[in-house]
Amino acid sequence: MSEFFSSPLLLDALLRTLGIGASVALLSGMLATVLAWLVVRTDIAGGRWFERWLSTPYSLPAYLLALAWMVLGNPTVGLLKDLLPEGGITSLWGIVFVETSVAFVFPFLELCAGFRRLDPALEEAARLSGAGVISILRRVSLPLLMPALISGMGLSFLYAISSFGVPALLGMPARKLVLTTLIYSQFRLGGPEGLQKGLWISLLLLGFSALVLASLNLHQRRTLKRLGKTAIATGRASRESRVRLGRFRHAAALLPGAWVTLTLVLPWLALGLSALAQGPGQYHLSGWSLAHLQSLLAHPLLLESLINSVLLAASISLLVTGLSFFMAFKEVRRSCKIARSLSEMLLLPFGTPGSTLALLWLVAMAFLLPGTSVPLVALFVTCALKYFAVGIRAYRTAYGQVDPVLEEAARLSGAGTSALLIRIWRPLLKSTTASVLFLVAMPVLTELTMSLLLTGPGASTLGTLLFQLQEYANPSAAAALAWVLLSLALLISLALSARRSPTAQENS
Amino acid sequence: MSTLALNELSKSFGTQQVLAPLTLELPEGSFVALLGASGCGKTTLLRMIAGLESPSAGSIRIGGETVDAPGVHIEPEHRNLGMVFQSYAVWPHLSVLENVRFPLEFGARAKKRAPAERDRLAREAIAAVHLEGFEEQAPGRLSGGQQQRVALARALAMKPRILLLDEPLSNLDAGLRAEMRRELKELHQKTGLTMILVTHDQREAFELANRVILLKDGRIEQDGTPEELRSRPASDYVREFLKWH
Numbered sequence: 073m074s075e076f077f078s079s080p081l082l083l084d085a086l087l088r089t090l091g092i093g094a095s096v097a098l099l100s101g102m103l104a105t106v107l108a109w110l111v112v113r114t115d116i117a118g119g120r121w122f123e124r125w126l127s128t129p130y131s132l133p134a135y136l137l138a139l140a141w142m143v144l145g146n147p148t149v150g151l152l153k154d155l156l157p158e159g160g161i162t163s164l165w166g167i168v169f170v171e172t173s174v175a176f177v178f179p180f181l182e183l184c185a186g187f188r189r190l191d192p193a194l195e196e197a198a199r200l201s202g203a204g205v206i207s208i209l210r211r212v213s214l215p216l217l218m219p220a221l222i223s224g225m226g227l228s229f230l231y232a233i234s235s236f237g238v239p240a241l242l243g244m245p246a247r248k249l250v251l252t253t254l255i256y257s258q259f260r261l262g263g264p265e266g267l268q269k270g271l272w273i274s275l276l277l278l279g280f281s282a283l284v285l286a287s288l289n290l291h292q293r294r295t296l297k298r299l300g301k302t303a304i305a306t307g308r309a310s311r312e313s314r315v316r317l318g319r320f321r322h323a324a325a326l327l328p329g330a331w332v333t334l335t336l337v338l339p340w341l342a343l344g345l346s347a348l349a350q351g352p353g354q355y356h357l358s359g360w361s362l363a364h365l366q367s368l369l370a371h372p373l374l375l376e377s378l379i380n381s382v383l384l385a386a387s388i389s390l391l392v393t394g395l396s397f398f399m400a401f402k403e404v405r406r407s408c409k410i411a412r413s414l415s416e417m418l419l420l421p422f423g424t425p426g427s428t429l430a431l432l433w434l435v436a437m438a439f440l441l442p443g444t445s446v447p448l449v450a451l452f453v454t455c456a457l458k459y460f461a462v463g464i465r466a467y468r469t470a471y472g473q474v475d476p477v478l479e480e481a482a483r484l485s486g487a488g489t490s491a492l493l494i495r496i497w498r499p500l501l502k503s504t505t506a507s508v509l510f511l512v513a514m515p516v517l518t519e520l521t522m523s524l525l526l527t528g529p530g531a532s533t534l535g536t537l538l539f540q541l542q543e544y545a546n547p548s549a550a551a552a553l554a555w556v557l558l559s560l561a562l563l564i565s566l567a568l569s570a571r572r573s574p575t576a577q578e579n580s
Numbered sequence: 581m582s583t584l585a586l587n588e589l590s591k592s593f594g595t596q597q598v599l600a601p602l603t604l605e606l607p608e609g610s611f612v613a614l615l616g617a618s619g620c621g622k623t624t625l626l627r628m629i630a631g632l633e634s635p636s637a638g639s640i641r642i643g644g645e646t647v648d649a650p651g652v653h654i655e656p657e658h659r660n661l662g663m664v665f666q667s668y669a670v671w672p673h674l675s676v677l678e679n680v681r682f683p684l685e686f687g688a689r690a691k692k693r694a695p696a697e698r699d700r701l702a703r704e705a706i707a708a709v710h711l712e713g714f715e716e717q718a719p720g721r722l723s724g725g726q727q728q729r730v731a732l733a734r735a736l737a738m739k740p741r742i743l744l745l746d747e748p749l750s751n752l753d754a755g756l757r758a759e760m761r762r763e764l765k766e767l768h769q770k771t772g773l774t775m776i777l778v779t780h781d782q783r784e785a786f787e788l789a790n791r792v793i794l795l796k797d798g799r800i801e802q803d804g805t806p807e808e809l810r811s812r813p814a815s816d817y818v819r820e821f822l823k824w825h
């Protein structure tokens with residue numbers, strides 16, 4: 073075992089993981105700063121529209137985008153292979169790019185909310201002091217929004233180091249292993265000793281995640297202490313103060329437009345093309361057919377995978393939504409200490425890599441119930457634990473934003489807790505509920521990492537079917553399935569974000 | 581000579597007119613209060629003078645220079661105006677000295693000033709608002725009244741052509757308000773600076789300003805000295821407003 077821990081295989085994977093994580097966090101931070109400032113703080117053409125589209129990858133599984141980029145950037149038959157560096161998309165920069173296309177949304181959303189909360193008078197005072205746009209951004213806005221930026225970049229880092237699907241699809245063909253793919257390869261190929269090695273690597277990964285989370289918390293506390301009681305957020309509705317871009321307001325739209333094209337439009341078109349075309353590299357219109365979609369429909373595991381995934385997604389999202397709706401109420405509105413401690417504990421698994429959670433479950437079961445294996449129950453428990461944080465965070469914010477007098481008026485009218493929850497809070501928070509249901513259901517529906525480690529024959533899911541088709545059987549059918557899933561995710565995500573515009577969110 | 585001249589200035593947000601065409605001139609050194617109930621357009625007028633809002637029509641001249649007119653809009657950073665905000669807008673990540681020195685680091689004149697000169701001017705402004713000894717403090721450790729003084733020092737440090745005050749005392753308690761009223765009055769007498777105060781509090785307006793403009797629904801209801809408004813209200817609205825505010 074000690075040989076393994078000093079082996080170049082592990083060291084390479086560790087350095088690669090940290091390198092990818094740092095690159096993704098840095099790129100995400102830079103992109104998010106520029107794009108959030110453009111769409112929230114300037115009068116850029118189509119700002120609201122761009123904000124919606126730029127936030128959409130938040131609900132997309134990155135490996136679907138990786139599959140799409142395999143079609144576009146494959147070094148031999150990729151549509152854009154001549155435009156890409158050597159090795160095409162199956163390289164380290166390819167992994168960094170695809171991870172960034174999803175992970176950048178973390179700092180982007182944090183900064184958009186931060187820019188909106190920031191009292192416009194702080195920037196206006198700097199303008200009246202003679203500072204130009206760049207000076208204000210550098211000297212006033214960014215230092216004040218640094219906690220949001222650091223927190224978003226930290227989440228991007230965690231997302232990248234715990235990601236499995238993208239490095240598996242883009243890194244494994246080029247034998248570029250990261251910690252998560254090393255865990256998988258040890259677990260699948262390494263025999264009984266493999267499980268032990270996989271577990272140790274998982275704990276190493278968990279250690280890094282815990283370190284990052286602890287540093288983020290410390291930074292947050294120090295910043296709050298430093299800023300003291302000075303208000304940087306305005307509680308009252310104020311007119312938005314936007315920088316006038318003048319004749320550049322249409323030209324500036326090229327930047328978010330290019331990013332949306334690269335991260336959403338091109339992948340969707342590529343998967344559609346791959347699903348309809350004859351085969352990889354044979355994209356002529358005359359060869360288009362529904363054959364791959366038909367072969368997918370005839371696949372013996374499709375129905376089982378669909379039923380398993382839909383059942384898991386529906387049951388987990390309902391459980392998480394219901395419990396977090398109640399727990400956040402107890403914590404925020406009733407200041408219940410037990411609910412607060414429980415919520416804090418349930419936030420931890422979100423920052424824990426899926427592979428670590430899966431292996432911890434396997435080890436726990438080996439001790440508690442040896443010889444028992446119920447893959448779908450394992451997946452249910454681990455997925456529910458991982459995604460509880462989504463519900464807790466969303467409801468905490470939502471309960472905190474609503475004026476307490478709305479609840480107090482109902483209490484004075486004689487409403488008890490259940491009447492309050494059902495008659496007042498449920499309708500008031502219905503857009504949050506719709507978001508939580510979607511933001512939990514979508515990743516569970518397409519979950520890959522834990523599914524691969526926990527499920528086996530008779531417990532196939534859409535994620536494992538997609539992985540199996542792509543890796544071993546029929547990449548065109550995999551593209552067809554990915555296209556259907558991506559279209560579904562895009563449609564629901566856009567329908568939801570159209571219902572709650574940024575202004576409505578702020579005023580709610 | 582007039583410091584500020586507004587000519588047929590108006591503002592609409594969409595179809596809603598918040599300020600009807602308005603013409604007025606302010607002589608240099610005057611202390612004018614824009615008085616009125618919430619939503620009467622007084623803050624919008626102040627923000628247009630600052631350059632933070634663009635007028636829908638009309639023009640603004642400051643010290644003879646046209647800063648807003650059809651096809652002309654001088655950005656706020658080039659107007660050399662000081663402004664004190666209702667929410668103070670003191671930057672919490674900078675010390676008191678850094679806050680006050682900030683405006684001395686920008687603009688054409690800033691390049692000619694050595695860092696030591698900027699420090700000296702900032703300390704002078706801090707002394708003018710009686711905050712000596714607080715230079716290195718973080719604003720988060722100061723009281724509301726002290727933060728408002730930092731905002732005032734910052735606006736004064738740049739030697740502005742006009743000082744704009746947007747309800748600067750409304751977040752302070754009664755005792756501090758009275759103290760700050762006295763200090764603002766002294767400051768005006770000492771510097772002779774043109775000041776425009778937005779307020780809904782007639783006591784504040786009458787005590788500080790030598791000219792009061794009462795606005796109603798985006799129009800001037802009466803423009804005169806505090807004595808004129810008190811003794812000869814131009815309408816029932818003015819009489820009622822002065823009775824209740």
